[in-house]
Amino acid sequence: MTAPTQPHKPSCAKRIRAEIVAAGGTAKEAARAIADHCGVSPLRAHRLARGQTLDEAAAGMRLLAGSAPSAPKVERNQLGWWETGTRAPRLPTLELLCRYYEATPLELGLGELDVTVAEPSSAIVVRPGTSDGFPSLRAAPDSLGEHLDGARRATDRTLARGSTSPGQLDLLEERLLLMRGEYLYTPPAEMLAQLLLELGEVESYSQERQTTSVHVRLTEMTAVLSTLIADSLMKLGDIRRSRGWYETARNAAEESGNVDLRARVKAQAAMLPFYYGPLDAAVAWAREARLLTMHRRPSPTAAFATAAEARALAHQGNVAAARARAQEAQDLFDRLPPSPEDDAFGFPARRLMLYLSGTYTALGESSRARRFQEQALALYPTRTGIDPALLHLERAICLAHDRSATEACELASATYLTLPEPHRTPIVGARARRVIEVLPGANARTRAARELRELLELPTGTM
Structure with missing residues (x-):
């Protein structure tokens, strides 16, 4: 095939990559096809075959190189120059490029140099300890907010470092599953306290040079733990820290390169604007997550993202689109094997x-919602x-839509009182207030509505 005089747009490479991945092809096969069809250099083709931007690839190489003074330093501009042939990488950097892309200099289009690319060294076992800048986990309860902020900053800093052994990783993953x-x-x-403790241990293993496979597993664990921390903060109404x-x-999910995890985190992040606004953001995040799962095998994440988009669209008032996505979510779910019932990252039938x-x-179809x-x-x-x-609060909202005002408020009050106090978070309060908000006309001023409003205004710990 004759290469074009002008390189194709990145969208062309993205399409080729998607087709080859869907067919079970490798990144090297995608790189060859992209270089041949799009008229880009082999080095650029290898990056595009991974679906990475210049910034993402440069960051990944810096992670792989480590923080030693002698380690090659790769920046986006340098990588761009090497990809266009404006400049040539030095020998240590060439070795890094070969390690990162798991390719020879010839495959990268950088010449037939007599270079022996070192195999990734055995992972260095790092003793568990406090990572650089990671705050003590024995902080007093009133400093939890500062601890959360410090822990997140430390996590962001150490996403660019790390190492541990496969056996230690297995133990970390077993604990994370529990x-x-x-x-x-x-x-x-x-x-929150448990998640931060576990994250601190993951971060303690992320200080030294590491192989790519170890880095991927650590960043996947970091993404999962960070998502659960964000979700906990969302439930507690701490919007800024949750965001x-x-x-x-x-960031961690992107760094891992795990597409399903990237989609899962985006879908979960859509919950924050769903509950606290703006709804447009909730729709956009859920849609992005759904699009990431397209052209791939049906997965729990695909069903979750599609269902989340349907719910957000319904609250937005987009009736036709909401119904279409709801049906699509059901169809996707029906094609899945049974999902774990006891996993926060599962998507069982009840979810x-x-x-x-x-x-x-939200669509006002109470009979169907009740089923x-x-x-x-x-x-x-x-x-x-x-x-x-x-x-139960959704059922109360349906009753309010059906003009059963007293029954709706009584059900909402009973639901709120029955829930153990540690679970009476702002999200639950917001959904209970929604019952009052949807009551038609003067029903919002009835005795039952007034009692529900007073109940929700009581300070925590007074009931």
Whole structure:
């Protein structure tokens, strides 16, 4: 095939990469196809075959090189010059490029040099300890906010470093899996301390040079933990810190290169603007997550992102689009194998029904919403978090839509009082207030509505 005189746009490379990945091809195969078809250099083709920007690739190389004074330093402008042939990398940097792209100098279009590219060295075992700048986890309760901010900043700093052994990684991942199960029923304030402790240990292994595979696993764990921290803060109504931790989670997910994890974090981040606004942002984040999962095998993340977009669209008043996405989410879910019931990153049937309940409640289709509420409530275990309460509050909203004002307010009050106090977070309060907001006409001034409003205005710990 004859190369064009002008390189094609990045979107062309993106399409080729998607087609080859969908067909089960490798990054090297994608790079060859991109270089041949798009008229770019082999070095640039290898970056585009990974779906990375200049900034992302340069950051990845700096991570791989480590922080030693003698380590090659790669910046986006330098990488761009090498890709266009304006300048040539020095020998140590060429070795780094070969390691990063797992290719020979010839495959990168950098000449037939007599270079022996070192195999990734065995991971250095680092003793657990406090990472540089990571605050002590024994902070007093009144300093938790400062600790959260310090922990996030330290996490961002150490995303560019790290090493540990495969055995230690296995232990970390086993503990994280258990924590993902505990997250489903543990109150968010209590969960924060556990998550920060675990994140501190992950960060303590992220200080030395490491192989690419170790870096990927550590950044994946960092993304998961940061997402759960952000979600806990969201439940507690700490919007600013939640937003910051979601940014850290997205950064880690991008760094890992795990597309499903990137989509999952984006879909989860859409929950913050869904509950606290603006709704446009909730729709946009969920849509971005859904698009990341397109042209791939159906996955729990794809169903989750699609259901989240449907619910946000319904609250936005986009009826036709919400119904289409809701049906698409059901179709995707029906093609999946059973999902773990005890994992915060799973998407079992009860979670799908929770989102569909929210979608049809917002659309005013009370009968259909109630069917999903009943099916979901039957699937929740005895020990669980706030989801059943949210479903009962959705039922109360349906009653309000159906002009059963007193019954709606009484159900909302009973739901709020029955929930253990540590789980009575601002999200639950906001959904209970929504019952009053949707009451038609003078119903918002009835005795039942007044009592619900007074209940929600009581300070925490007074009931």
